[in-house]
Structures are given as structure tokens and as C-alpha cells.
Amino acid sequence: xxxxxxxxxxxxxxxxxxxxxxxxxxxxxxxxxxxxxxxxxxxxxxxxxxxxxxxxxxxxxxxxxxxxxxxxxxxxxxxxxxxxxxxxxxxxxxxxxxxxxxxxxxxxxxxxxxxxxxxxxxxxxxxxxxxxxxxxxxxxxxxxxxxxxxxxxxxxxxxxxxxxxxxxxxxxxxxxxxxxxxxxxxxxxxxxxxxxxxxxxxxxxxxxxxxxxxxxxxxxxxxxxxxxxxxxxxxxxxxxxxxxxxxxxxxxxxxxxxxxxxxxxxxxxxxxxxxxxxxxx
Amino acid sequence: xxxxxxxxxxxxxxxxxxxxxxxxxxxxxxxxxxxxxxxxxxxxxxxxxxxxxxxxxxxxxxxxxxxxxxxxxxxxxxxxxxxxxxxxxxxxxxxxxxxxxxxxxxxxxxxxxxxxxxxxxxxxxxxxxxxxxxxxxxxxxxxxxxxxxxxxxxxxxxxxxxxxxxxxxxxxxxxxxxxxxxxxxxxxxxxxxxxxxxxxxxxxxxxxxxxxxxxxxxxxxxxxxxxxxxxxxxxxxxxxxxxxxxxx
Numbered sequence: 416x417x418x419x420x421x422x423x424x425x426x427x428x429x430x431x432x433x434x435x436x437x438x439x440x441x442x443x444x445x446x447x448x449x450x451x452x453x454x455x456x457x458x459x460x461x462x463x464x465x466x467x468x469x470x471x472x473x474x475x476x477x478x479x480x481x482x483x484x485x486x487x488x489x490x491x492x493x494x495x496x497x498x499x500x501x502x503x504x505x506x507x508x509x510x511x512x513x514x515x516x517x518x519x520x521x522x523x524x525x526x527x528x529x530x531x532x533x534x535x536x537x538x539x540x541x542x543x544x545x546x547x548x549x550x551x552x553x554x555x556x557x558x559x560x561x562x563x564x565x566x567x568x569x570x571x572x573x574x575x576x577x578x579x580x581x582x583x584x585x586x587x588x589x590x591x592x593x594x595x596x597x598x599x600x601x602x603x604x605x606x607x608x609x610x611x612x613x614x615x616x617x618x619x620x621x622x623x624x625x626x627x628x629x630x631x632x633x634x635x636x637x638x639x640x641x642x643x644x645x646x647x648x649x650x651x652x653x654x655x656x657x658x659x660x661x662x663x664x665x666x667x668x669x670x671x672x673x674x675x676x677x678x679x680x681x682x683x684x685x686x687x688x689x690x691x692x693x694x695x696x
Numbered sequence: 697x698x699x700x701x702x703x704x705x706x707x708x709x710x711x712x713x714x715x716x717x718x719x720x721x722x723x724x725x726x727x728x729x730x731x732x733x734x735x736x737x738x739x740x741x742x743x744x745x746x747x748x749x750x751x752x753x754x755x756x757x758x759x760x761x762x763x764x765x766x767x768x769x770x771x772x773x774x775x776x777x778x779x780x781x782x783x784x785x786x787x788x789x790x791x792x793x794x795x796x797x798x799x800x801x802x803x804x805x806x807x808x809x810x811x812x813x814x815x816x817x818x819x820x821x822x823x824x825x826x827x828x829x830x831x832x833x834x835x836x837x838x839x840x841x842x843x844x845x846x847x848x849x850x851x852x853x854x855x856x857x858x859x860x861x862x863x864x865x866x867x868x869x870x871x872x873x874x875x876x877x878x879x880x881x882x883x884x885x886x887x888x889x890x891x892x893x894x895x896x897x898x899x900x901x902x903x904x905x906x907x908x909x910x911x912x913x914x915x916x917x918x919x920x921x922x923x924x925x926x927x928x929x930x931x932x933x934x935x936x937x938x939x940x941x942x943x944x
Contacts, residue, residue, distance in 0.1 A: 551803065561803055564890075568903040577723060584810065584890035585900065591789075595890075598793040600810070602803050 750826020
């Protein structure tokens with residue numbers, strides 16, 4: 416499976432030369448104008464990414480990112496149309512103008528910044544952490560010499576070997592890796608803290624915990640077409656996301672969806688919270 | 697050695713863009729070395745287990761106990777007719793969940809490692825073919841030869857050891873060689889249960905460095921070399937054991 420992924424990555428890499436976006440000004444107002452004329456904002460969400468976006472029992476899309484998409488539409492005074500995307504096609508969907516905006520669990524990376532208009536600040540963040548049986552691990556140093564399960568092809572896998580001396584056992588998929596942890600083949604599962612938190616919240620992992628903070632955090636960013644990044648649409652989104660950090664509504668969503676509080680959201684809230692103390696005379 | 701080749705491969709990358717990171721990056725080099733060692737050890741262990749299983753199975757097939765013969769037939773049917781990847785996952789996750797855990801001084805590890813399960817699963821898988829190969833060899837020994845040894849007053853056991861076995865082994869060799877080669881190649885699937893053999897090691901490298909083409913090439917060369925060595929050993933064995941006129 417990893418081989419397939421590698422092949423696809425190579426193919427995507429090669430084809431990216433063929434479809435490199437033309438140089439365009441980055442303050443276009445085209446998207447905003449067409450959204451307002453249409454009266455509909457088309458937002459790309461992942462759809463199978465609990466609890467950020469998923470189909471509820473009645474078939475409708477729900478989740479944190481779905482809520483955020485609806486808030487953006489509400490602020491613009493238009494309808495939200497949710498379009499299901501995958502991590503493999505979301506950037507193409509945006510480039511082909513089939514969607515106006517991505518809110519789909521996308522890491523903000525240097526290479527993506529060349530393809531799409533990444534909106535600052537990020538609205539969420541995650542990074543590598545551990546899931547282990549209660550009390551088995553107390554700190555990152557505890558993994559030295561021990562077998563640690565992971566998923567093949569994850570970019571940060573080698574950190575746990577080079578920096579902490581663990582013995583990495585990488586499996587083809589999440590399910591196998593986590594099953595190996597459950598049946599005691601390794602002492603911890605090394606993966607994204609957001610995914611671990613979501614697993615723990617399902618209640619299927621009684622007796623397990625996330626004992627350490629993420630090694631680093633990588634923000635997840637909303638994205639607009641590259642040409643719109645510094646245009647009206649990009650700036651509106653930037654402002655909205657800033658507001659969600661500032662007023663604590665992202666932290667409220669985290670609580671609403673039963674996720675463990677993360678340091679990154681708390682820090683963002685603290686650093687972006689506007690100091691209104693001068694108003695008190 | 698590493699200090700000597702590293703500049704060469706760095707220069708190669710600069711000149712041609714070909715990125716053979718295991719030959720100039722120390723971490724990737726250590727992954728490659730672990731991969732080669734694990735893979736070779738895995739191949740040797742799996743081949744030995746499969747030969748032992750094959751010989752025991754072929755002997756059991758000739759047993760007078762009906763139950764034993766039935767068990768061997770069931771074993772062959774089961775392991776020849778299911779994909780080795782499924783068997784590997786079944787052994788590792790299915791049976792592996794039932795094996796005891798060993799205290800490693802503060803944490804627990806399963807008594808049988810993923811490497812151990814790969815040897816067991818692939819050894820048994822390859823063994824199921826070897827049983828049939830040895831059986832075919834035994835059946836190829838001409839009845840007249842056995843009658844001749846009976847006429848020379850050999851007991852059944854003596855006939856089996858001194859006449860049937862040596863001839864059967866020679867008849868089995870060509871088919872055995874191709875099965876052992878195929879089994880050696882099959883060890884690459886052990887990467888699904890995280891055995892750090894060549895495929896696992898190099899897929900780790902290409903995931904980090906995105907040098908898929910180069911690493912695939914390396915993997916290809918590695919398996920061709922391994923298969924060539926096994927083929928040469930089996931060919932030499934065949935030549936050495938050749939009996940003039942046998943099978944003509």
C-alpha cells in the first residue's frame with residue numbers, strides 16, 4: 416500500500432511540473448464576487464474524518480470543520496454547500512474552481528503554499544504524540560529501547576528512532592498499527608495527537624491514554640485559490656479565523672466534540688486574545 | 697567503507713539527480729544494513745523451516761495412520777490455497793494475540809517477535825509445497841528398483857534410507873530449487889507485520905527522501921542477486937549429486 420502511495424506521490428510530483436499554476440496576482444476578488452452573485456459558498460470538507468467532518472446517522476455532514484464552513488457562509492450571508500473532497504484531490508478541486516474554499520484537515524506546509532492560498536492563522540493543529548496503556552509511558556524519554564508502533568510512510572517516523580532511540584515497528588495502516596498496540600506487540604502507538612485524541616474520545620480505547628505532549632505542532636490551514644490569498648476573500652477568512660481564536664469559539668468546539676484540550680489552541684487563544692483592560696477605568 | 701563511498705554518491709546526486717541516500721546518509725545506511733541482515737537471516741531461517749516441514753510432512757504422508765495422513769492433506773490444502781499475506785496476518789494478529797507476554801524489565805513484549813512469526817508463517821507456507829515436491833520425488837522412484845532392493849534382502853526401512861531417499865532427493869531437486877527461490881522472494885511480504893527486511897527498510901527510505909525509483913532499482917538488484925546465489929547453490933548441488941543415467 417505504501418508502494419502504491421509512493422508511486423502516486425511520484426506521479427503527482429512529476430505532473431505538478433506540467434500543471435504549475437501560472438503567475439497570477441494574489442489579491443483577486445473573483446471568488447468573493449462569484450460567491451456573492453451565486454449566493455452559495457462551496458466548501459470542500461473531507462467527509463470521513465471524525466469528528467472534524469463526518470456523515471451523521473441521518474446522512475448529513477457534521478463536525479467541527481462543517482460547523483466552521485457554515486460560520487463562514489453565515490458571515491458572508493450566503494448558503495453553504497459542502498463538497499466532499501479527499502486529501503489527494505482537494506488542491507485540484509480548488510484550482511479547477513469546483514470549490515471556493517478548503518477546510519479539510521490540511522497541514523500548512525511550504526510546498527502547499529506554492530499551490531494554494533494558505534490562510535493564516537491556522538484553525539487547528541496537530542503533531543506526533545503517543546497512545547499507550549495507562550501508566551506505561553510517562554515521558555518521551557521512556558520510549559528508549561522499546562518497540563513503538565507506527566504507520567509506514569509518515570513523515571516524522573524517524574524522529575522517534577533518531578531522537579529517542581525507540582525501536583520503530585511501522586505497519587501499512589492505522590488499524591494494523593493500533594491493533595498491534597492493543598494486543599501488546601508494542602508499548603505505544605506513534606501518530607498524530609488529533610487522531611489519537613479522537614480515538615480516545617470514541618470510548619473504544621478504555622485503559623489507554625495520551626501520556627505526552629506532541630513533539631511539535633503543525634497548524635491546519637484553510638485554503639483559498641492562490642490568487643485570492645491577499646484579496647478580499649482571503650482577508651475575510653483570515654479575520655474570521657483570528658476571531659475564532661480570539662473569542663474562544665474553537666476551544667468551545669473542541670469541548671463540544673469531546674476532544675482533549677490541546678496546548679496549541681489554548682496558546683493561540685491566549686496570544687490572540689485582545690487586551691481590553693484599558694476599557695476599564 | 698561508508699566514508700569512502702559517501703562522496704561518490706553525493707557527487708552522483710549532484711551530477712545526475714539520482715538520489716541513493718543509503719550510500720551517503722548515515723541513518724539511511726543503517727536502515728539498509730539492518731534490512732540486508734534481517735532479510736538474509738529471514739530467508740535462511742524460512743528455507744530451513746520449510747525443508748524440515750516438507751520432510752516431516754512427506755514422511756507423515758506415508759504413515760499407516762489414517763488420521764496423520766488426513767492431517768497432512770488438510771494442512772497442504774489449507775496453506776497452498778490461501779495467500780501468504782493472509783497467513784502472515786493471521787499468525788501475527790490472530791495467534792499472536794494468544795501468545796504469552798514476556799517481562800522486559802518494566803514493559804512487556806510478546807514471546808514471539810514479528811520476525812519469529814514471519815519465520816513460522818512463511819516456513820509453514822513454503823513447507824506445504826515442499827511436502828508435495830518430496831512426495832512426487834518418492835513416487836518417481838521406479839517400482840522395479842524397490843523390488844530389486846527387496847530381492848537383495850533389504851528391510852523396508854533400509855530400502856527407504858538407502859534406496860528411496862537418495863533417489864527421491866535427486867528427483868525432487870529441480871522443483872525444490874524453484875520453490876525455494878519463490879519462497880526467498882516471498883519473504884519480502886514480511887514488511888506487512890513490520891519485520892525490518894529489505895522492502896520495509898527501503899520503503900522507509902523512499903518515504904522520507906522521495907527517491908522511489910532509485911530505491912526500487914536497489915531492491916530489484918538485491919533480490920536478483922539473492923535469487924542468483926540460491927540458484928547457483930541448487931545448481932551445484934544438482935550437479936554434484938547427479939547419478940549417470942538416472943532419469944534418462
